[in-house]
Amino acid sequence: MLDANEAAARVAHALSEVIAIYPITPASPMGELADAWSQKGKTNVWGVVPQVIEMQSEAGAAGAVHGALLTGALATTFTASQGLLLMIPNMYKIAGELLPAVIHVAARTVATHALSIFGDHSDVMAVRQTGWAMLVSNSAQEAQDMAAIAHAATLRSRVPFLHFFDGFRTSHEITPVETITHDDLRELIDMGAVEAHRARGLHPEHPVIRGTAQNPDVFFQAREAANPFYLAVPGIVAEEMDRFAALTGRRYSSFEYYGAPDAERVMVVMGSAAGAALEAVKAAVARGEKVGLLVVRLYRPFDKEAFCRSLPETVRSLVVLDRTKEPGSTGEPLYLDVVAALAEEWEGPMPRVTGGRYGLSSKEFTPAMALAVLHEDLPPRRHFTVGIVDDVTRTSVRYDADAWHEPEDVVRAVFYGLGSDGTVGANKNSVRIIGENTDLHAQGYFVYDSKKSGSQTVSHLRFSPRPITSTYLITEPTFIAVHQFGMLGKADLLHSTVPGSKFLLNSPYGAEDTWDHLPRDVQRTIVERELELWVVDAGRIAMEEGLGNRVNTVLQTCFFMLNQDILPLDRAISAMKEEVVATYGKRGPEVVERNFAAIERALAAMEQVKVPDAAPPPLRGTPSGALQDAPDFVRRVTAAMMEGRGDLLPVSALPVDGTFPTGTARWEKRSLASEIPVWSPDICTDCARCALACPHAAIRIKAYLPESLEGAPDGFQSKPSSGRDLAGRMITVQVSPDDCTGCGVCVDVCPAVGSDGVKALDLRDVLPRRE
């Protein structure tokens, strides 16, 4: 069970001598893994430990790769987004000098009106003119396989390869991967090509000069002299794919067609969307529709003739989907390529081509959207968007979310957790346990927002009797777990859960009292959908077993108890315990025992809640009552984003240039700290470092006249100011518990320590805040 980052990094590490890195989300794990492996002495397929160098930026990483290649070394790097942009000057040079190299990219949005750490193809499309071959992977398995093919093909062709896959959707999705052995990789690489590359390296014993300046007399001719190398690439890639198939049994080609042999309408896509598109096309073909799907795998050099040959002769219209936006262009890149390929190579009347944008910044692309796109040709639009509602320039295709439902025999489990509570780690673990202990195919995908530590995580786990190509989030879970009770009140987490599903809730209230603490809307959903509600006080067990706020072990145990039809409980528990030993063994037996104890207590502590027959009446009025005083923009836009309904905002709701009103954090109280700093006025020295250092602006210090304290609430703390400027005034250091994240920076900077070792600001446990 691997994600694409690890799958690609394994191959890159095995086939390189020099690896220059600079971390950037979502490609960082590739560099981190390569670095860790070399630190541990892991060798490449030739028995050498690759040299991993972290540079000062991606520009430096590209320069280091360029330099290494010029000495005849095998070199690689990993990057994304702006990191890739910084490599552009070196990429032109590396390609111009016909140096074999591979850059592995977890494709990510380039920052425009706003930065985004999420995935689309705007970065890789920004380098399509540099002369690099481009090979695309649509899954972790393919990320491994295309990585191997890219390394093999670049050595034979001398054209450098950019190998990419979708950031997060593919880079971070965990699925079963048939791993390739070092023996097979060695078999794949043409050692003659490696030796030829070495022989071309700069060397004092057979000096040549590179990097000259050329004048108009010869530059143009020299630029055309490389043509034969580019013309040869598609053939070399095809040969390497064939050799790869002979070695591993997995067969690929530059363009892969799926669907009706007599299709009249064909969708063209690249990247992870191929998974969702394939499901849609299969369903449509099963209904007798004459549709098909063409997946592009070798994007550069683009073999126009092979592209046309891959299409059924019956095709009358194509819809090309691009995961990027180039404002002011005649069309997005893949669309332009398809139009040109048909104009040049299609025999007979040219099919009509339309182009759509989808999935910018990891926006979902689902089979329902793919179906809408396949059916969207009356009236025909040349350019459209799908996945959003564009009420401004009316580009968006309407889609019917109900047009697609996942097969009933696929287990679809969704878990809501916090960034630091261990939920994602435990779920990765569960995916691995089920993937390795059953015949089921498993998939794990994890949604973080970009607020990092302390923000919401959603884990999407699928278990299916068939290989899983569902490259989109679960919308209709058959199992749901909420790992933090407080999350229930903030967003509608249960709304699309399949009726009759099990719902696991981490609740401090026990089977008796939990129901009455649930928000009214949650109660209604549970009743209407006849959900089975199970509760466990994971926080108490974790705390009592000394596991702090990491509730994962308890809740993972409960997940396995509630899903024994997937994996018998005893096997699940023993696999969990093996994982505990592997993960915590080196921290000593005590930690292992604590986790074992948590597992045992979880088995005993989970209880089912009796759900009333009747639903309570719906609440009247707006659920975001607190926002009634907020400015219009906050009520219309920010509130929707806070409540997890940002996807539903239409284009008109968003600022045209990325400009947002300030001060909206006051309307978004995350209340996520489980420990907050508590002030001890008696030892405070008024230095104010805490307020200066707080990264969340959650600490304010005010000085005021003593008479202002009249009528202050009980427990309101204050002390006389010790500063000369504020003589005679009182001072209060006030922490805002709902804004504090419990990060502890204020405590770190506080210089005042009492005789008991407690600082003037020090973290204390707070009870979990309840509804």
Add this chain to the structure above:
Amino acid sequence: MLDANEAAARVAHALSEVIAIYPITPASPMGELADAWSQKGKTNVWGVVPQVIEMQSEAGAAGAVHGALLTGALATTFTASQGLLLMIPNMYKIAGELLPAVIHVAARTVATHALSIFGDHSDVMAVRQTGWAMLVSNSAQEAQDMAAIAHAATLRSRVPFLHFFDGFRTSHEITPVETITHDDLRELIDMGAVEAHRARGLHPEHPVIRGTAQNPDVFFQAREAANPFYLAVPGIVAEEMDRFAALTGRRYSSFEYYGAPDAERVMVVMGSAAGAALEAVKAAVARGEKVGLLVVRLYRPFDKEAFCRSLPETVRSLVVLDRTKEPGSTGEPLYLDVVAALAEEWEGPMPRVTGGRYGLSSKEFTPAMALAVLHEDLPPRRHFTVGIVDDVTRTSVRYDADAWHEPEDVVRAVFYGLGSDGTVGANKNSVRIIGENTDLHAQGYFVYDSKKSGSQTVSHLRFSPRPITSTYLITEPTFIAVHQFGMLGKADLLHSTVPGSKFLLNSPYGAEDTWDHLPRDVQRTIVERELELWVVDAGRIAMEEGLGNRVNTVLQTCFFMLNQDILPLDRAISAMKEEVVATYGKRGPEVVERNFAAIERALAAMEQVKVPDAAPPPLRGTPSGALQDAPDFVRRVTAAMMEGRGDLLPVSALPVDGTFPTGTARWEKRSLASEIPVWSPDICTDCARCALACPHAAIRIKAYLPESLEGAPDGFQSKPSSGRDLAGRMITVQVSPDDCTGCGVCVDVCPAVGSDGVKALDLRDVLPRRE
């Protein structure tokens, strides 16, 4: 008389408040001029001196512009090539945030297999996806006018503009420019738009937040929210062009069609090639051919509908010329845009489109090539090159250089000089004098190679009764001047001179003896073409008048004497003297007097050489006798480049990856130093700094046993070594005169000074080397 750099910089300076610069050829003069103007206190149209800031790189310049824009300032920068590549990340941000800005680019080749300082569109095409509008100028006049339109249109549209023109061909060509006044510029700018931009600037009194991170929920919608701004650009540009026409009388449009109204074949180009193409199309149409030319001016946003509307309905085939190469693509960018535009917007059967590459790295594009391209459709090739011989992948279109001759009434003067001899400066001067003192249209273009100081310069001057659109080098001069006698032996400079032309030669030998010192081939050409040979010893006059090696004043005087039909001599001389006063006046009356004296002496010193009736017999064997021992590559390739025949090398002659053999400088002796360092062994301290510092590796130091001096030639200098390691050995510091450029770096670093103030290595005049 201005070049495009100055024309664009004038407008940019007049309409900006913040100008961030970082110099890069060929855009440097724009930054340098802006800097100098602000230093001198020159104001923009609002009476404010723009702040000019030189940054640490182009990345910094783009960042500074971005920052200035965010405060509501009017900001600009200038760049090219790799400089533009470093701006890409900020360009995405500036466009995404809808900040009005203009970058002026003197378009230059991006380094690939080799660096090139020359011009093509590979840099601007590498940023076409960033969301910037792109406006193209084809001449210095247009560079001024489009600069003004770009600044006006960006403010109204909020879409940033990249304004570009061809590096060197346009950036450095001097032609008459009708300059626009500050009043007209002020009239052109919409002050409401300026105020709106200011109001959007970040300001503590009305704070907003920019540069946020967005999640998948809203990024896509926000990215589409800017669509209306891009849709509006073509209309706004058209309106601004109309307002510009009303102000100045000069009318432009986004697409401009020339040629037959019933054309069946149309060429599409962008940039300076439009000049050569227009001449070809006019000639072909005059012969009754149904051809036309479409010039693209607003390249982004590309208005597909307007493009198709600009074409005659009769068109059946288009040939699209791109000045860039994107290996592995489906076609070059403009080609792809035209195919897409026709596929979407053309009514009726789609015309056939072919695409050609031309002019990479300032490769010539001539009317003869344009004619070949217009006629090249049987057999039809989808993709081709023109201007080279591609004997490898057979992409090149053959063209007949004889298919085009310049009109007889255009004076075409070509001057050969050295980088430091003042030739280019004097010729710029002559262009200005003739342009401003006659009714003739003048054009000056100057070819440098990238070896900088000390290398050959060729000045191409045209004077015509009509406006000059000839955006290519003079191939058939009607006047030729060789400012350095030694150049005659190195390359065939006279071969295409029009019979009967005047030939001015700077010769130290006088009218009597010059003939016998001419190379045999030169003698033959002069006789066969019946050239009038005039000589002057400009070197002697310059030296004797204390002007050093700057022979320009003398030779410029002779040029005017030989071309009195262009401008009466008395007016020319008085204009020259005015220029002398303007240029040298501040250095005192003595320098002015010296130049006046040189002019007077030149008038008296020029003599005509009597040319014999019969030509000498041709030499047998290879003219490059010295290369007979050279390696094959040097004889085939390097020699051709050295002799100025590099343009004729076919693709197969050039290395595929920029790799060249080392040590070829030994076959290229430039002998260009007029002063070389002379060694004084008696004061030398053996420190060896001279040899270490010499940038041309022209100084070697050897230690040897005294007996090796036996049989040494007279005058061979040596001294006993003063170092302990070399006790008992002799030492010689040897300068290679033919490799030395006379730069003086060795003298600067030499620490040993004799009692007379002369250093152990010191520059001394050497007599000009003769054939």
